[in-house]
Amino acid sequence: MSQKYSSVLLENAVNALATLPGIGRKTALRLALYMLRRDQSYTEGFASALLALRREVKYCRLCHNICEGEVCTICADPRRDHATVCVVENIKEVMAIENTGQFRGVYHVLGGIISPMEGTGPADLEIESLVQRVSDGGVKEVILALSTTMEGDTTGFFIYRKLSPYTLRVSIIARGVSIGDEIEYTDEITLGRSIRNRTEFALNNE
């Protein structure tokens, strides 16, 4: 849709907003006009929050999670189990797993996933630092919590091979029928795997 803007400033702002994922030109225009309706201090606060994030953000030197200081709050917490390391693609997954309240170990954030299509190779990810962490000792289990996609499987397999010289358990999060899903509509690969990997029935099956 080619739209005529009466101002280059407006056009630039719409173009900038429309580069965000999931924001089309129509939404971008709505957002730009919203900013014009608000006080100038609103847009200034908005812009400075984003600039501060991008310019001042730090990453934990242990797990590469976003943090404030040298080490993130999870890695710095003595009550967490530092012998169990959960490997995730990004900090969004750290938040998702933290929200479950089911994990008391620590994390290792890869910063992406191996994807030949997008040109992301093992060297672009924090895999060497994971191997270093294991080689430094103290890690008893590495849990691979990666997406159940081709890229996730490739990345998991690569890490598994890299860790094979060391004595530790490498596990993978359970795959199966999601809670609330109907068997009838579950894809056959998931269903087949969930039958093979069946567990003992328990009344409080968590």
Added chain:
Amino acid sequence: MSQKYSSVLLENAVNALATLPGIGRKTALRLALYMLRRDQSYTEGFASALLALRREVKYCRLCHNICEGEVCTICADPRRDHATVCVVENIKEVMAIENTGQFRGVYHVLGGIISPMEGTGPADLEIESLVQRVSDGGVKEVILALSTTMEGDTTGFFIYRKLSPYTLRVSIIARGVSIGDEIEYTDEITLGRSIRNRTEFALNNE
């Protein structure tokens, strides 16, 4: 949903993004992480485009449309019919009408609509400047292109009364069944009005 962020910078950025209309906290987090993945220059360009819009934007002294200089390109265009003024709520409506290619007159942007609920009164809008424009002479018709809502009708009626001392035509855009709508599902007020305001049938009914 209370989510734990590992960084105050991230939390501030998510809070800022989530103030935008239609952007929830989940989308805000996705956008913040997207910015972290891009170069720092990306976020800097993004922020400066928004700041430039908010700080440097100018409004046309004739029609109050957003523009670059003193007068907008529409008001400065000698080929437009400056005797026909279309009154709209905001610049979004200017764009929408311009995109139809059906209007060769000029605009008058009110900058809002009379809304007692939101505390917007006639004095907050560019109504006096419209009356002044008409009183200065040269305007033969004022077209009211306002929303078909209570607020739009109130604003239209207020402007109509303000313009009644002057000799000019005050018209209102046609209301009726939208193109592509099914009669069965059209609300009865619209349908009743479209029957009362029926026009001659023509093969190329535009």
